[in-house]
Amino acid sequence: MTAGRTTTRGAGADAERPGVLPDDPSPGSPPAAHGLVIDGRPLPALDAPDARGVLRRAVRGQARFVVPASVFAMVHQACEAAVPVLIGITVDRAIAQHSLPSLLVTLGAMVVLFLVLTSSMRAGGRLVRRATQGAGHEMRVRVASRVLDPRGTEPGTVKTGELLSTATSDAQRVGMVNAAVWTAAGAAAALVVGAALLVQASVLLGLVVILGLVPVSLLTTLISRPLVRRSAVEQAAAARAAGTATDFLAGLRVLKGLGAEAVAAARYAAASATSRDAAIRAAVVIALRTAVVTALTGLFLAVVAFLGARLALTGQISVGEFISALGLTQFLLGPFTRIAAVGAQIARARASAGRIADVLAAPAAVPAGGVFSLPPGPLALEVHGVGGRLDLVVLAGERVGIVVSDAESRAAVETLLTCLAREADPERGTIRLGGVDLDDVDPVAARERLLVAHHDAVLFTGTLAENLGLGVPGLDEAAVRRAVRAADADQVAEVVPGGYDAVLTERGRSLSGGQRQRVALARALAADTDVLVLADPTTGVDGVTEALIAERVAALRAGRTTLTVTRSPALLAGTDRVVVISGGRVRAEGTHAELAGIDAAYRELVLR
Template sequence: MTTPGSAVLRGSLRLTRRRLVVGSLFGIGYQGGEALVPVLIGVVIDRAVATGDAGGLALWLGVLAATFLVLSLSWRFSARYSMYAAVEVERDLRMRLGRRILDPRGGAEAGHLPGAMISIATSDVRYVAGVADMVPRAVAAVVGVTVASVALLTMSVPLGLLVLLGTPPLLFLSQLVSRPLERRSAAQQEEAAQAAGVAADLVRGVRVLKGIGAEEHARERYRRVSRRSLHATVATARAQGGYEGAVLALNGLFLALVALVGGLLALHGSITVGELVSAVGLAQFLAGPMQSAGDIAAVWAIGRASAVRIAGVLEAPWAIAAGETIPAEPVRGELRLESVAEVPGGPGVDLVAVPGTVLGVVADPPAAAALLAWLGRERDPGGGRLLLDGRPFADLDPDALRGAVLVSAHDADLFGGTLHENLTAVAAGDPSGAIAAAAADTVAAALPAGHDTAVAERGSSLSGGQRQRVALARALAAHTPVLVLHDPTTAVDTVTEARIAESLRELRADRTTVLLTSSPALLAVADSVVVLREGRVAATGTHSALLRDDAAYRATVLS
């Protein structure tokens, strides 16, 4: 039965088979030449040294030198093509992982922390590429053993049979002792990915951790996961050391047996002195191919464990159902939710955002997170449906839909680069109006190099309020038919917030805007407000009317 990991390995090897074939051919030249060297030395001894033939000595020394030249060049080009193959596999797997992770249907990241995804795309890909690098060596090792066996059979049938019959069990035992290494390697890679994921998660939220005084808890959490990763790594290292020691011992015993049998045959006159020298040299030569066979088994075991993890990302189920229809042009911007619920049969939300209006939505954090995920097409609701201009979200192409409905989350990230590059990343036309509406012009004015000021990754070089204003300006500059904003001004002072609210309504006058917030300043400019409680619409009306008539609403937005 084909496993996902085996499919990834085989697919990667098929991709670069031309380079693997060329590398294997050069590898055959290398290992074949290596195997011929002790044979030629034995010929030199029997046909030149023992007979005193100077001409014969010169001839066979020339043949030996030519053999060295061929095998050295073959090794060089075999290594080059093996490396090319490994690099091609790395590139292909990273491109496939990138396409899957960025696919608009989502789902690849489910169950993985960001750091774990990075570990899969780097370390695991490198281990799988290592399998491709080892294939030419494996082919060359088999050929080397074959040439040595044929040479030994020519000199002595008992020696040749000993090698031919002894090598398969030796390789089987090497594969057998590699299984614990494969299991421990899989566990070690999983723990290492978890440690990387936790580290990335903690670094990303370091300001929040400091703000709530949770640094010690965070340190302890990382200590635990790091300790598990260390123990798994040590266990893997022990398994690898034990494996390599076992393989070395098996090879040593086998080669000692070959040398012993050859010596006994020479003592009884069954082989010549030159053939004895050749037999001992071939026995020593066989250590290389057999060690390669052991290394190949270890690389294959580790690579297969990594391939399983890669396959888990590549074959992850889609997060959303994706259609192929493009929203009708021009997009009017009517956003409708019909009995949308978290689970089938659960409480449903019904609301309509009328084109060209501002709709305020007040919801608790879980409901707000679910609404953002549905509108952003990160996942489908358990029940009901969402529609844009009367067309179900599930029928629309996700990329095209996101071009019409832009969701700007509360914790929207900024990119490494200049302030100007962040402000204009998704701009449709002149972004100056959006920059002014979001009060991001004051951010540029306060920075040393203005719009050319470098912004650190995730905007960590800016204050919370500056990051929010830049992210809001970027979202407004896209001028999408429907814009969903989640708490865009929580880190902004009240005066600036009031200015942003008025400017936002003016800038979005002919487009649909959904404000998912409890900010009184933003809700005051909304045409209508919907209050969600326990998964249902609990109240609707204008901000002023709800303040007057709904005590729970008043407590939520004025607290």
């Protein structure tokens, strides 16, 4: 229960207790992801929503792909290590001895070796791709489920601007931890098999190669560090350029209205130039790294070749063993480099896992509730002491207009709307719906009966019909069309190119402000909830259209509880009662006609 709340409940409110949710967390605890399903399988909850837990789940959840993929990687790398050995055997037993049967046998063995090598590589690659994509998909589902959780998140815990990156690039990087496991398994097998084969040919040469590869690999890693730093700078600069472009596109109409296109273009050009310069600097580092690494590996191979040639000339090893040792040396450079790269890959995946964990562990804004059910039929609304002062009673089936007269009252009403939408619980006071404390009702159940249509309702990218709910399975087509007509949204379809099939751009920006409001209002009316709260639904609509909408909405919502926050005389005239809020509390109430006749302050607010 929220601190400071009155705990008295209406008579009979606890008679029913259906839909109680298991393991109901407290308001500050992270919500559990119940009921998630991927490919027909239930998705278990994470043991601990931290970076380690996310990475463990990414690997364990794809174990049926990662384990066989790692086995195939080890087989592939063992075969790769065997290639130079088989070449050496061919030289010693076939070419040096001019033996055609031996040549045919070794060539046949080479064919078989390459068949196993390529088959294991293809099989392992396919499996690890399924593992990485599957883990990324699972993380995207988890993030999306948390973001869409009806209990929401506490303000400031999840930044909207970072959610896209978290649900895409971060989820993909976490999935790539399975590729790191696959790579590490293959590299480990290559090192073990390659080292064993080298030592078998020559203990001295094997030790020189194995011990020499360590400093060569370390030097390669040190040289790569500036590249990583430059790459991060490049990515950040590119992201800033993309963000600048996105901001400009979002405010394109405003920029044109202010005549600031040239300034905006100059700012974008500067951001793009920064990104270009960072990319050039990174390219320079890449070229330098490639040159230095090539020189290092070439020098090391030259040393091994010199030592091996000395051993071959003195008869300590054969020519074929010398060729095998040289080939193995060049081959083993790869596994050492890959193992070093695996560490960096896991570090990036862990950083991304931490960001995902932060989203999954974000505390819920409201508790699950679910203890009490709401009574059927029209619902009354009682507000007591919300924001410290606001008291309001709306009878079941009553249509009430709310007029806000000052900033303090606007803040109180905004708090009320947030609480009615179950996006937060009141810090002070109580809200009762149908005689039941609203914060005892599960958010999903509450929103099925009470809808808050905010002033800044967002339209989705898609057709106009999809945004209105026309043709959506499960919705009453006739009821939706009545709502569309009441909001005058059918007139929007008549004037936009393409009609109901017109594709709206992001957030519906291809429509005018008034058109967006009519579409959003139609959506709210089509929900046909027992309680509907409208916040300034017609501020962008002309007076004639507003009067028509007010008349139709009043008729459509007759007998159902409706609150309309507005200063529109047309909308207020269609209500049963108007409540004027000043200083965060109710100052006056009555019909629109009564208040307009006796209250000068009211006339100044709504009729000026």
